[in-house]
Amino acid sequence: MTDIVEIDPLTRIEGMGKIKVEIKDNQLHDLKFQITVAPRFFEYLLTGKRVEEAPRLTQRICGICYVSHHLAAVKAIEDAWGVTPPETAVKLRRLMNAGGFVTSHSLHSAFLAVPDLAGLPAESRNFIALMDKYPELGKAALKIHAYGNKVVEATGGRIVQVVTSVPGGQTLRLKEQRRDELVEEGREVLELMKVYADFVFDIYEKDTLTCSQFPDVETNFMALVQGPQCDYDVYDGDGRIIGPSGKELARFNPSRYYDYIREAVWEHSSTKVPYYKPEGVSGVIRVGPLARLNVAKQIPFPVAREYEERYLKLFPRTCIQVQGFNLARIPELIAGQEEIMAKLEDDAIIGEDIRIPVKSRGGEGASFIEAPRGILTHHYVIDEKGLIRYANIIAPTTYNHPLIQQDLYENAKIYAGEIADPATRADACWRLEKIVRAYDPCTSCSVHMADFDITVDGGVVEVKEVD
């Protein structure tokens, strides 16, 4: 007898997706993780457009990590043209990027993930109920999120889609008075963050089962690193790939990404799946908070560093546990805030020299940046009129897609009986949804529609085409 159970739609994720589980005689027969957002063909719609449009057009890929796309695009163009923007402009961009991390991570943590962890009843695992049970925590989360938005607005001109990064620099200065207001409020926000962080850490530290309740899949990891010590940096640096044991497989700058990353296409799935080229299509890579804390040596900010230490006690390197994602986001949230404070307190940030005029010309350039969900690549070929002739964007969620699928499969195998039984189904399905949520997948970021299938062959899980 075959039971088909659909979790449709997946809730508390960004965008739309579903899971379809087939169970035969209490054994898992098949599982599909599907993104139901339609493909939107961004790479195509960029061709023929003025290249300076790319920072503004590509940010519409994602309403949450729009800052990352905006900055990745402008960095790639400047790479193509060999342009170095003024120091203040780079600092303003770093400030904007950190603001993006604070909004995105606080949004995911408080609205999407923590309602699962805070002991709320099954019928009301949501932010409104969280706010009801822990009003101070809820208010702190809203305030943190709002502050991230203010930083983005002060540097980007507005929120949810920014306007200020152009090849050669920034179009908007940060004035001294606005800077001072942000510094003052920022100090308070950092204190609120510690309270919020302690709340989440307590949950994990008191119940270590939260950390280890899922079987985990071994993979490679990739993140941006800076300098010989492989320091943590979310704005600039080299891509670094490590294997499941932590061994470095490759370290490369954006212009060489083709040597290490390729994208696979399957007949019955329409998201492209990036893989580590030397290992072939099985060389899947995890990206995002878990990957960053695995790949980079340490966070260079003192408060975030303390929380990173606490995190590493629960999830030592190289951590392959999916639940590490949710907790890894917390030291990163604080790192974002500390980077904001460091940039604001540096007087270069209010400098007037924010732009150099740049002539349009031909060229080819690529960039890396860490989006909140993982490493993001933009790559453009530009003709001599300054129009885009080729665009390639590798969004972080595309790396994680096959891993979400594999994790779901491994877990559904264990819960198959519970999923089949209507009495225990709701709880078992909730556990599956939590896996998807931990990754914070950005379904609209994956650009193309996804439909994966997994089969099990001799105990080895392989991602295969659907037949």
Added chain:
Amino acid sequence: MARILLIGLAGDSGCQVAALGLHEALVDILVANEPIYAPTLLDVKEIPDDIDVAIVEGGIRNTHEEEIIKDIREKSKIVIALGACAAFGGIPGLANLRDGKELMNEIYNNHRGTDKGTIPTHLESLPEQHPIKHFVKVDYIIPGCPPEVTDIAYTLTSLLSGQEPEYNSTQVCDDCPRERLGEYETSLKRIHEEIPDPDRCLLEQGYFCMGPATMGGCGAPCPQSGNTCEGCRGSCLDVDDQGMAMIDAMTGLLTQLKDEFDPNLYSAMLYRFTYAESVVSELARRKR
């Protein structure tokens, strides 16, 4: 207590994030009413009956989304299109410039760095991106990419208190503090090539600013931040086609031009957000 639905279709969730910008005010609206379906916030899986206000973000690009919007319309008293994708097709509508099959080949089979030989065949994609009004009656739109939080709050509070919200009847230029002198530059400029005068109208200086052809009410944040208006709020009230309105607004500039006009440099810029509902896209569809 109104029963509220909030959903995102073919879009990027940015409108819902923009709505979150209301922070406590949004929580107050939700708590004072009855949010019954909102996949980004709540775990309700079935779209319930008897919806008072359905707020829909994103356009329609596959049959799955088409079914959902029809289901929502059937069950709802009021349907609001939130943001440019739902209201006019948005930036993804620019992909309508080319045939769907050709596009698939380009992206999956002829793209550097992507393995060749396979084109996904299972898609139930529609050939074009559509605003939701293509399939169902829409009662109100909240324009913009992103929509302004003040517009979201105004529209919701009006509707929830039984009042008709009114659309803004101004253009972005009415919100813009830049000075207009009625004098135009003799060449068209690109934003990174020169540094514009911070106090003068960008269009008069030769930059392609969509302000005169775009519905006001946003406070003109883009020109105030040193960049051009992209036209994300769609055409002004009582104007059918945003691109034609822009050509009209540019007459002063175009007649002054000394350089040769190269149309390749302006691909889709008249219709960044409204191509899917434009008169030219209708002509292109008929020709195809």
